[in-house]
Every structure is written in C-alpha cells, then in structure tokens.
Amino acid sequence: MKELYLTDCYVKEFDATVESVKDDKFIVLDNTAFYPNSGGQPHDTGMLVKEDGTEFPVNYVAKFGDNISHEITTPGLKAGDKVKGIIDWNRRYLFMKYHTACHILSAIIHNETGAKISGNQLGEDKTRVDFNLEDFDREQIKSYEGKVNEIIDRKIPVSIDIMPREEAFKIPSVVKLKDAFPPEIEDIRVISIPDVDTQACGGTHIANTGDIPHIEIIKIENKGKNNRRVYFKFVEN
Structure with a gap:
C-alpha cells in the first residue's frame, strides 16, 4: 500500500482501488492519503466515492501491520x-498546523531545558506536549509561547525528506531515537524546520511556519x- 501523505501532506483527493473488505466496513485500498491514528495525531475522516457517485463516509482510519484500514459507516x-x-x-489541515507547532514548542523546551519530550496528543481545540523536567517553573514555561510565535512569524519553510537510515542517523536530533527504528527500516522520514528542529516523524505537517x-x-x-x-491552543494573529 502506498501512503501518499508521507511525501505530500497536501493531497486532498486521490483515486484508488479497493483491495479487500472485512465485515462490510473495514476497507483496504491500494493507496491512500488518509492518515491513520498514530503518533499522537488523530486519524483523518472523509469519504470514499464510487464511480456511480455512491458515497461511503470514512469515520476511522488505523494501521494494522502494512495495511491501512478505512472504517466506513455504509456497507x-x-x-x-x-x-x-x-x-x-x-x-486534516488543523492537525497539520498543530503538529508543526508541536515540533516547534518541543524543540524550544528541549533547547531551553534539555528536557526530553515523552509524548504529545493533538486535538481539535487544544494540543498537549509531555516532557521530563525536574524544575517546574510556570513562568519560564509560559515564556516559551512568545518564542514559538516568533518562529511562526519568521515564515520558515518546512521540508520532508525520506533519507537512508545511515544518513538520517548522522543528524544529532534523529540519532537520539535510534533505538525506535528496528533494523528492517531502511528509510527514515525526517521533518526539518531550519535552525529550529529536525526530527524523524511520520505525521503530516504544513509547508511553512507562517x-x-x-x-x-x-x-x-x-x-x-x-x-x-x-496544553496550548491557537489564537487569531
């Protein structure tokens, strides 16, 4: 199965062939742009439409082994x-913005404190970042808000690169995650925000911090x- 979102997060529509159907509602396609629930980013929703115009709403997407399953509400x-x-x-676009913002905030937390990020969860109303830090200074943490917004205002291009394993592990911020990649994974997807953050990530991201x-x-x-x-949320600029 080809996962279109890995190389182009901006694919909104795509053509596909149904490869298998289970219980009249779990659909595997030969390729997909639907993001499965993974890595703190919620699944996409949307629609599968047959050539005759019949619509099949997609309300959940998950990855099982090498397959992505699309749960439809109409058989x-x-x-x-x-x-x-x-x-x-x-x-999708909301989660793309939240995910890239999460990378920026996580990078600032790590650079300012040395803390390791232990998790994140994107939401429609707010997003959270978890990290390991001994000293708990609310004013210091609140100050990161302005630093994130300054990076947003710099309108920095965000790039996605699929790199050979050896090349990716030469990047200091990626090599920290080395143990997370089994030996059979030969290529690693790396998200880069120049002078801010470079890390391995399978999620969807916007093309520019602006x-x-x-x-x-x-x-x-x-x-x-x-x-x-x-926890953070978006506000009007």
Whole structure:
C-alpha cells in the first residue's frame, strides 16, 4: 500500500482501488492519503466515492501491520471497486498546523531545558506536549509561547525528506531515537524546520511556519516526578 501523505501532506483527493473488505466496513485500498491514528495525531475522516457517485463516509482510519484500514459507516464496497478518496481537509489541515507547532514548542523546551519530550496528543481545540523536567517553573514555561510565535512569524519553510537510515542517523536530533527504528527500516522520514528542529516523524505537517496561527499556552500541569504537561491552543494573529 502506498501512503501518499508521507511525501505530500497536501493531497486532498486521490483515486484508488479497493483491495479487500472485512465485515462490510473495514476497507483496504491500494493507496491512500488518509492518515491513520498514530503518533499522537488523530486519524483523518472523509469519504470514499464510487464511480456511480455512491458515497461511503470514512469515520476511522488505523494501521494494522502494512495495511491501512478505512472504517466506513455504509456497507456496499467490494474488492476491485474503483473509488475516489476525499479527505476532510479542514480537520486534516488543523492537525497539520498543530503538529508543526508541536515540533516547534518541543524543540524550544528541549533547547531551553534539555528536557526530553515523552509524548504529545493533538486535538481539535487544544494540543498537549509531555516532557521530563525536574524544575517546574510556570513562568519560564509560559515564556516559551512568545518564542514559538516568533518562529511562526519568521515564515520558515518546512521540508520532508525520506533519507537512508545511515544518513538520517548522522543528524544529532534523529540519532537520539535510534533505538525506535528496528533494523528492517531502511528509510527514515525526517521533518526539518531550519535552525529550529529536525526530527524523524511520520505525521503530516504544513509547508511553512507562517501558515500556523499564534499559539497560547493555556494550561501547565505537574503530572508527578519529572513529568510535566503543557496544553496550548491557537489564537487569531
């Protein structure tokens, strides 16, 4: 299966052939631009449309092994059917902006404190970043908001590169994740924001930081020993 979003996050529609159907609702295609629920980024939603115009809403997408399964709410698709996939673009684009903003905030937290990011979860109303930090200084963490917005205002191009394993591991910020990549993974997808952040990531991102609204840090939580959580949302520029 070809995952179109890995090389082009801006694919909104695509043509595909149904490869398999399970229980009349779990659809595997020969290629897809639907992002599966993974890495703290929620799945895409949208529609599969047959050549005769019949619509099959997609309400959940997940990856199982090498296959991406699209859960549809209306039965009727069969193996061999030709379909057009249509992404709910407003939802996808929002997550693209939040994901790139998450990379920027995570890079600032790491550069300022040395803290390692332990997780993140994108949402439609707000997004969170978890990190390991011994000293808990709310004012310091709140100050990162302005630094993120300054990077957004610099309108920095964001690039996606599929690199051979050996080349990717020469990047200091990627080599830290070395153990996360089994030996059979030969190519690694790297997201780069020049002078800000370079890291391996399978998610979708915008093409320029200037496309992200300003952020506001709305909540800072102490989740226990060395475990901190920051929530942020978008505000009008």
